[in-house]
Amino acid sequence: MDSKDGLARRNRRVVLAAFGTVAGMVGLSFAAVPLYAVFCRVTGYNGTVQTGGPAAPGAVEREVTVRFAANTHPSLPWRFEAAQNALPIHLGQQGLAFYRAANEANVPVEGVATYNVTPEVVGKYFHKTACFCFDAQTLQPGQSVEMPVSFWVDPAMARDPSTRDIHTITLNYTFFRTLADAERAGVLASAGPHVGRMGTQPTATR
Structure with missing residues (x-):
């Protein structure tokens, strides 16, 4: 009898640990957005562009x-x-370029882009x-x-041996649901216990 009780307790611990792991992974997928943003802006990792800074210096002959x-x-409707x-x-x-976003849900939804x-x-070189x-x-x-994006590409790109032969640049945006909004909507609740205790998503600044 004691061995059966011990086995049942171990099984419960395994199940709870599994739920906790899944919940943590789902929560981190939301919380990672601002952390990723800060990390990329500091290190320039993963093709992160320069923000702010000087105005465009003026056009040169070379085009891209x-x-x-x-x-x-998927969590963002x-x-x-x-x-x-x-x-x-x-x-x-x-x-100057534009992106478009439309909320297809029947409730307000908050998103954030990387x-x-x-x-x-x-x-x-991309500012x-x-x-x-x-x-x-x-x-x-x-x-x-409609959301505008204002940018310029540094002419120094044409003098850098690692970039001078590049003629096409892709600017990619990904929109995520914010952690706070996902919690309000119950998106995280279905992943298991404890996810709602992770706190609200901090706001990253430029």
Whole structure:
């Protein structure tokens, strides 16, 4: 009898540990967004571009084509897309592009975006002077918005042996549901116990 009770207790511990692991992994997928943002801005990892800084210095003869990609995390009930597929631009020239987002849920939903560029080696030459990344965006049911991105590509790219032969750059945004909004909507609750205790998602700043 004692051995059966001991086995039952061990089984319960295993089940609880498994639920806790799954819950932790789901929660971290939300909480990792601001941590990833800070890490990338500090290190330039994964093609993270430069934000803020000086204005575009003025166009030179060399051109590149900037492509625009959009992704949405499965937890976020939004339609998110680039308003244009690609834009040819001179190095040093100020560029302007737009993304569109629409909330397809019947409740308000809050999302936050991360971004990178590929090839990753171009990240240090790609400057965004204004964008919607890392700032929480709340869309009402059925609401759609256009979000501008202002950018320029440093002419120094053409002098760098590692980047001078690159003629196409892809700017990629991925929208996630914020941790706080996912908790309010019960998205995390179904993953198991303890997820709701992870706290709210901090707001990253540029």
